[in-house]
Amino acid sequence: MSLLSKNKIKYIRSLELKKIRKEEKVFLAEGPKLVGDLLGHFPCCFLAATSSWLQEHVSVPADEVAEVSQDELSRASLLKTPQQVLAVFKQPEYTIDTNMLRNSLCLALDDVQDPGNLGTIIRLADWFGIEDIFCSLNTVDVYNPKTVQATMGGIARVKVHYTPLPDLIGSLDNIPVYGTFLDGENMYEQQLSRNGLIVMGNEGNGISKEVEILINRKLYIPNYPQERETSESLNVAIATAVVCAEFRRQAASF
Amino acid sequence: MSLLSKNKIKYIRSLELKKIRKEEKVFLAEGPKLVGDLLGHFPCCFLAATSSWLQEHVSVPADEVAEVSQDELSRASLLKTPQQVLAVFKQPEYTIDTNMLRNSLCLALDDVQDPGNLGTIIRLADWFGIEDIFCSLNTVDVYNPKTVQATMGGIARVKVHYTPLPDLIGSLDNIPVYGTFLDGENMYEQQLSRNGLIVMGNEGNGISKEVEILINRKLYIPNYPQERETSESLNVAIATAVVCAEFRRQAASF
Numbered sequence: 112m113s114l115l116s117k118n119k120i121k122y123i124r125s126l127e128l129k130k131i132r133k134e135e136k137v138f139l140a141e142g143p144k145l146v147g148d149l150l151g152h153f154p155c156c157f158l159a160a161t162s163s164w165l166q167e168h169v170s171v172p173a174d175e176v177a178e179v180s181q182d183e184l185s186r187a188s189l190l191k192t193p194q195q196v197l198a199v200f201k202q203p204e205y206t207i208d209t210n211m212l213r214n215s216l217c218l219a220l221d222d223v224q225d226p227g228n229l230g231t232i233i234r235l236a237d238w239f240g241i242e243d244i245f246c247s248l249n250t251v252d253v254y255n256p257k258t259v260q261a262t263m264g265g266i267a268r269v270k271v272h273y274t275p276l277p278d279l280i281g282s283l284d285n286i287p288v289y290g291t292f293l294d295g296e297n298m299y300e301q302q303l304s305r306n307g308l309i310v311m312g313n314e315g316n317g318i319s320k321e322v323e324i325l326i327n328r329k330l331y332i333p334n335y336p337q338e339r340e341t342s343e344s345l346n347v348a349i350a351t352a353v354v355c356a357e358f359r360r361q362a363a364s365f
Numbered sequence: 366m367s368l369l370s371k372n373k374i375k376y377i378r379s380l381e382l383k384k385i386r387k388e389e390k391v392f393l394a395e396g397p398k399l400v401g402d403l404l405g406h407f408p409c410c411f412l413a414a415t416s417s418w419l420q421e422h423v424s425v426p427a428d429e430v431a432e433v434s435q436d437e438l439s440r441a442s443l444l445k446t447p448q449q450v451l452a453v454f455k456q457p458e459y460t461i462d463t464n465m466l467r468n469s470l471c472l473a474l475d476d477v478q479d480p481g482n483l484g485t486i487i488r489l490a491d492w493f494g495i496e497d498i499f500c501s502l503n504t505v506d507v508y509n510p511k512t513v514q515a516t517m518g519g520i521a522r523v524k525v526h527y528t529p530l531p532d533l534i535g536s537l538d539n540i541p542v543y544g545t546f547l548d549g550e551n552m553y554e555q556q557l558s559r560n561g562l563i564v565m566g567n568e569g570n571g572i573s574k575e576v577e578i579l580i581n582r583k584l585y586i587p588n589y590p591q592e593r594e595t596s597e598s599l600n601v602a603i604a605t606a607v608v609c610a611e612f613r614r615q616a617a618s619f
Contacts, residue, residue: 227481231600238599240589264597299614335494335613343518345492345606346485352603353610359589360553360611 115159115183123159123187123199129252136202138254142194148264153200159187160196173198189256202254205270209279211243212286214306216358219245219276221322222313223347226251230261231348232311237265239355244269245308247276247322280308280325288326290318291350295329303358311351330354369413369437377413377441380453383506390456392508396448402518407454413441414450427452443510456508459524463533465497466540468560470612473499473530475576476567477601480505484515485602486565491519493609498523499562501530501576534562534579542580544572545604549583557612565605584608 125131126139137156140149143164149155155173162178165171184193211217218241223229229251236244251258253271262269280288287307291298310326312318318326332345332353345353379385380393391410394403397418403409409427416432419425438447465471472495477483483505490498505512507525516523534542541561545552564580566572572580586599586607599607 231603234597235599235603237597238588240593261600263600299618332610333613333617334492335617337617339494343488343492345489346515346517346602348600349485349489349602349606352599352606356586356607356610357614359587363587363589363591364553 115177115179115187119157119159119177120183120187123157123197124189126199127189127256129255132202132252132254137199138202138259139189139197139199139256140259141188141190141197141256142260143196145260145262145264146196146198149198149200149267152267153203156199156201158196158198159184164195190260203270205272207245207272207274207279209283209286212283212307215243216241216304216306216355217243217245217308218351218355219247219279219308219310219322220250221247221276221310221318222249222316223311224251224314225347226255226257227261228314228346228348229253229255230258230263230265232351233258233262233269233271234265235348235352235355236269237262239359241355242269244271245276245279246271246273247319248273276310277321277325280310280322283308287328289328289330289354290323290326291332291354292318292323292329293331295331297333298330298354298357299333301328301330303361305358305362309351309354309358311347311354314347369431369433369441373411373413373431374437374441377411377451377453378443381443381510383509386456386506386508391453392456392513393443393451393453393510394513395442395444395451395510396514397450399514399516399518400450400452403452403454403521406521407457410453410455412450412452413438418449444514457524459526461499461526461528461533463537463540466537466561469497470495470558470560470609471497471499471562472605472609473501473534473562473564473576474504475501475530475564475572476503476570477565478505478568479601480509480511481515482568482600482602483507483509484512484517484519486605487512487516487523487525488519489602489606489609490523491516493613495609496523498525499530499533500525500527501573502527530564531575531579534564534576537562541582543582543584543608544577544580545586545608546572546577546583547585549585551587552584552608552611553587555582555584557615559612559616563605563608563612565601565608568601 158173412427
């Protein structure tokens with residue numbers, strides 16, 4: 112059991128930076144619910160917790176454990192309100208196998224920029240049984256602490272891959288590739304498949320041209336009432352949820 | 366045309382605080398899209414913009430207009446990346462008329478705490494043609510700058526009321542009042558009404574006991590595959606979107 116040195120605090124806080132996370136191949140998670148969810152799934156290099164948390168967790172599967180005061184925890188934490196425990200986990204390494212798209216539904220994110228949006232999408236993918244998300248190389252880093260927190264543990268079950276989307280989609284043969292567009296077909300009038308890829312675009316610019324030409328099924332989420340003129344749009348995580356819910360509603364009912 | 370005094374910058378930045386917003390009965394909005402959307406809807410007390418924005422907007426309906434440098438704008442702005450224009454608007458005053466619940470679908474929020482969640486819910490309410498949202502008194506302030514920004518203009522079209530929810534719901538006669546619960550009925554197997562109230566709960570604790578007993582139709586958003594054990598949940602804005610989408614899908618198809 113070690114205390115929290117100044118260097119350790121500095122190291123933990125430095126994990127806010129993508130460059131450091133990438134070099135160290137680790138990421139930070141905070142709070143009893145999230146750390147609890149991740150402890151079984153990813154190797155834990157370091158964990159710092161208050162004595163009360165440690166008393167409830169007798170055997171902690173971490174390389175190093177520090178008992179800390181609330182004050183020490185606050186100095187290391189990136190949260191506004193630090194919560195009993197934080198931990199540094201090793202980033203997993205996944206391999207991409209596009210064959211799974213023959214049987215499974217997956218998401219692709221084309222330059223989603225907001226860490227909270229990515230985390231929320233991972234959380235809802237977990238809810239809707241989507242096990243793989245393919246992100247364009249310019250999509251925000253899944254190990255951004257804000258993303259990790261917003262997944263609420265979904266990051267332990269949903270595999271996130273980074274890969275150039277045009278290459279990935281271009282390599283697919285006879286796989287449905289969906290995307291949402293203002294000029295797409297009303298998704299409620301389509302028979303949606305149980306497999307394939309749903310592409311969601313950047314917050315401001317939507318799906319890029321290079322990816323759009325590779326999409327073979329354009330969908331539209333109808334607003335209500337449909338007659339109403341609207342210049343509005345939905346947040347990307349919201350749109351992802353509404354689309355995934357409809358895919359799963361149809362899959363469960365046909 | 367005035368310049369931006371130190372006092373003015375201090376005043377604008379103080380609108381981050383609910384206390385000041387409440388005293389002054391105003392709120393802050395930033396960016397060309399949002400300010401443009403709001404200018405026609407709310408009286409504008411003050412607007413600060415760069416010369417390029419002002420050149421494109423010859424007649425600005427604001428009590429006071431200041432041309433500012435990018436540097437001055439940055440000092441006044443609450444955004445990480447300030448965008449050409451910010452404006453202070455008068456808060457609207459709405460009256461509550463529950464009769465509208467006989468014909469319209471509305472939302473009620475029971476202590477939603479996150480400003481971004483509230484803003485996202487207002488934005489999606491706008492998309493789904495929901496014109497009124499009733500918030501419990503402990504729900505986050507709709508005029509929180511983060512909320513205003515997240516509405517993406519929806520705040521101009523969706524009326525947000527603050528009122529004790531038990532009193533409001535208790536006063537309703539023969540109106541469907543829905544809420545989502547883990548032990549609710551699969552919402553896809555229910556015939557959902559075109560009017561009434563959908564109650565959504567707090568991020569951590571869901572719907573309060575006082576409100577729960579007043580709900581007459583408990584719904585459940587099915588996860589997928591349904592056989593899967595899950596201890597997971599959906600973010601409140603995501604759950605709101607999935608529920609509203611299903612209400613509107615049914616309304617449009619029956």
